[in-house]
Amino acid sequence: MTEFTGLRAVVTGGASGIGRAVAERLAERGANVAVLDLDPSGVHGPLTGIRADVSDDAGVRAAVAAAAERLGGLDILVNNAGIGAVGTVEDHTDEQWHHVLDVNVVGMVRVTRAALPHLRRSAHASVVNVCSIAATAGLPQRALYSATKGAVLSLTLAMAADHVREGIRVNCVNPGTVDTPWVSRLLDGAEDPEAERAALNARQPLARLVTADEVAAAVLYLAGPSAGSVTGTALAVDGGMQGLRLRPVDRA
Structure with missing residues (x-):
């Protein structure tokens, strides 16, 4: 539990959801952690909250x-900040595409x-x-979001190649549908929230949403010294969604 003692970490989008789980687990294991977020007002010790908008370079x-x-x-950077988008290629303007990609x-x-x-x-x-x-599986109503995550996957591999000889490892985590505030808001906006949640659960072979803590555990593995030979890797935390093809349940 002390693997990260003395290490310094920055987590973007760390005030809630996956980012918050990552920041808290890093701190629990001994890291000194700064959270960069649009609204860090809810971030308290031992975490350090700093306001940042990732769309503003300065x-x-x-x-x-x-x-x-x-x-x-700084020893560890967790790039977690991001926004969602729901719809097909017909449903978003050029401005929306530019914003989410940005x-x-x-x-x-x-x-x-x-x-x-x-x-x-x-x-x-x-x-x-x-x-x-969404970077590796075609999901309905996620054209814009999927395009950005496909780019993140490719970016991760390119960064890993560029910086491996500088001693910097670069990896990514590919979560399935995670039980986060964003997903909760998405469900609240559905015509039948319970039916929508059931559908999201059902599309993952484990038949439930991924938890933020489960994603955080994968992030900590990749970030920590024990993964010193791991770079250019995408680690799926998706309840088997990407790799498993189960037969339909026999309800007879």
Whole structure:
């Protein structure tokens, strides 16, 4: 439980959901953690909350610099901040496409770009990008979101190749549908929230939503020194959704 003692970590979008679970687990295992979020007002010790908008390059640079100064350096970056989008290719304007791509993809670029000078000085440098099952499986009503996560997967592999000889490992986690505040809001907006939740549960072979803590456990594995030989890897935490093809249940 002390694997991260003395390590310094930044988690974007860490005020709630997956990001909050990651930040809290890192801190529990000894890391000093700064949370970058649009609204860090609910972030309290031992976490350090810093306001940051990943779509603002100057703001990102200032926030990462502030985090590195407060933490005394940077060893781990978890790129978790992102937004969702529901619909087909017909349902979003060009402006909406630009906005979601800007946050979900270019936002990771901005934060990583600002963090790299600090990571290069670390003996345990690691970047973990939060991707999605949407990068590898065709999901209905997720065209824009899936496009951004497909880009994150490719970006992860390219970053891993670019920085491996600098001693910086880069990996990603591909969650299935996770029980987060965003999914709860999505369900609340459905015509039949209970039926929609049942459908989301059913499409994952484990027949339930993934928990934020389960995703956090995968992120911590990839981020930690024990995964020192793991880079350029996408770790699925999706209840078997990507790899399993089960036969229909015989209800006779």
